[in-house]
Amino acid sequence: MGAGEEPLTFQKSKSENPHDLAERKELTEYIRAAINDLPERCRLIFTLCKEEGLSHKEVAEKLDISTKTIENQITKAMKSLRAAVTRYQSLDMWAWGIFIFELLERIKI
Amino acid sequence: MSEDFYILLIQKQLSGNITPDENDQLKAWLSNSESNQKVYDDLLLAWDHLPIEKIESETDKEWQKLDAKIQKKNNTRTIRMAPILGIAASLLLLVSAFIWINNDKGVSVIAPQDGYVSTLPDGTSITLKKGSELAYSDDFNTNRTVQITGEALLNVTHNPERPFQVVGADITVTVLGTEFIFADGEKDNRANVQLIDGKVSVLSNSSKANYTLLPQEQYLLTPDTEKKVSSIKLKDYSWYQPNYEFDDVALSKVLDLISKYEGIKVTATEINSCRFTGNLTGMNLTQIVANISALYNADTKDGEGAYVIIGGDCQ
Numbered sequence: 001m002g003a004g005e006e007p008l009t010f011q012k013s014k015s016e017n018p019h020d021l022a023e024r025k026e027l028t029e030y031i032r033a034a035i036n037d038l039p040e041r042c043r044l045i046f047t048l049c050k051e052e053g054l055s056h057k058e059v060a061e062k063l064d065i066s067t068k069t070i071e072n073q074i075t076k077a078m079k080s081l082r083a084a085v086t087r088y089q090s091l092d093m094w095a096w097g098i099f100i101f102e103l104l105e106r107i108k109i
Numbered sequence: 110m111s112e113d114f115y116i117l118l119i120q121k122q123l124s125g126n127i128t129p130d131e132n133d134q135l136k137a138w139l140s141n142s143e144s145n146q147k148v149y150d151d152l153l154l155a156w157d158h159l160p161i162e163k164i165e166s167e168t169d170k171e172w173q174k175l176d177a178k179i180q181k182k183n184n185t186r187t188i189r190m191a192p193i194l195g196i197a198a199s200l201l202l203l204v205s206a207f208i209w210i211n212n213d214k215g216v217s218v219i220a221p222q223d224g225y226v227s228t229l230p231d232g233t234s235i236t237l238k239k240g241s242e243l244a245y246s247d248d249f250n251t252n253r254t255v256q257i258t259g260e261a262l263l264n265v266t267h268n269p270e271r272p273f274q275v276v277g278a279d280i281t282v283t284v285l286g287t288e289f290i291f292a293d294g295e296k297d298n299r300a301n302v303q304l305i306d307g308k309v310s311v312l313s314n315s316s317k318a319n320y321t322l323l324p325q326e327q328y329l330l331t332p333d334t335e336k337k338v339s340s341i342k343l344k345d346y347s348w349y350q351p352n353y354e355f356d357d358v359a360l361s362k363v364l365d366l367i368s369k370y371e372g373i374k375v376t377a378t379e380i381n382s383c384r385f386t387g388n389l390t391g392m393n394l395t396q397i398v399a400n401i402s403a404l405y406n407a408d409t410k411d412g413e414g415a416y417v418i419i420g421g422d423c424q
Binding site: 027028031032035049050053055056071074075078079081082084085086093094097098100101104 | 113116117119120121124125126148151152154155156158159160197198201202222
């Protein structure tokens with residue numbers, strides 16, 4: 001079967017597009033900032049859950065604190081992440097707004 | 110229950126630690142309102158954009174330094190705007206919102222570790238090998254198409270009206286609702302699809318040949334050949350660890366599930382209706398069969414690519 005004879009027609013996934021890559025990176029920067037802005041303890045708990053894939057109970061045992069505390073801190077971290085996404089989205093809208101505003105200004109003149 | 114409760118459930122779901130009951134609760138809440146769904150979508154987007162490298166945990170001293178810096182930065186962040194400009198901008202915001210809605214950003218994620226699970230808006234779950242890439246556009250809800258470069262296990266939510274498509278470098282797989290391994294794009298002209306459950310159609314992007322797979326069949330593409338094989342070998346994908354944790358489940362069901370994932374038939378003669386509770390995750394098939402046999406005082410017959418558990422009782 002001549003699978004190797006024809007050139008590949010597959011378009012590389014979206015992230016290969018420099019524009020998309022830039023946008024993705026930008027959102028990741030917002031998320032990174034949001035994580036960095038978390039209080040140290042909250043960040044540590046979130047990191048343990050996220051990167052080591054530990055359950056809330058396992059993190060509670062590891063740090064010797066209650067599961068309730070873990071859950072409160074995780075909720076707090078998740079809310080910060082959501083706020084970062086909202087900020088990112090609204091900023092994107094502002095960028096368009098300012099662009100159109102300037103465009104209209106120019107047309108008027 | 111408050112929104113906080115569901116935010117926590119979303120985190121559990123995204124990190125793969127949710128129980129079936131909690132998952133049902135979350136699903137019910139999501140279908141309650143669009144704003145609930147928006148909470149989920151935002152968190153999913155955030156989760157998919159988490160920095161890939163490890164988030165370092167600073168020492169207290171370094172942390173205080175950073176804290177001071179952030180506070181300084183915050184103080185200079187006040188924005189003042191002439192009121193008229195504010196009104197004009199607000200109007201433009203509406204226009205830009207329209208444009209923004211039509212601006213397809215899509216989602217793209219590279220798995221930071223083996224077994225990384227990404228849940229799509231339709232509930233489909235995709236487990237990725239480290240470094241494999243998954244991408245889909247914002248119109249995913251109307252056009253269920255994802256692009257994958259690398260290896261993944263897909264558990265696709267059934268929807269006969271909207272077939273689900275996976276596009277890779279060499280092949281395109283079309284499904285309605287099913288579970289299968291997809292591997293394409295790590296090496297040129299090599300691809301593999303192994304079907305666990307359901308039915309899929311595999312189209313070779315270059316030869317345009319079409320293959321229909323049934324459970325326990327696989328499609329194999331190498332630089333020299335393209336064929337359908339009537340057995341699967343999920344063991345080749347060691348990055349994926351099936352979850353074999355059971356709580357009071359009929360043993361026949363346990364064995365069916367294990368057979369499905371291991372690609373080797375395991376049956377029992379006497380103890381099919383016994384209830385099983387335990388965790389067999391991480392064991393190889395020989396260990397699993399030995400453990401089950403020992404638990405029920407049964408014997409094992411091994412041969413011709415199948416295991417039979419003979420005799421035993423439920424005590």
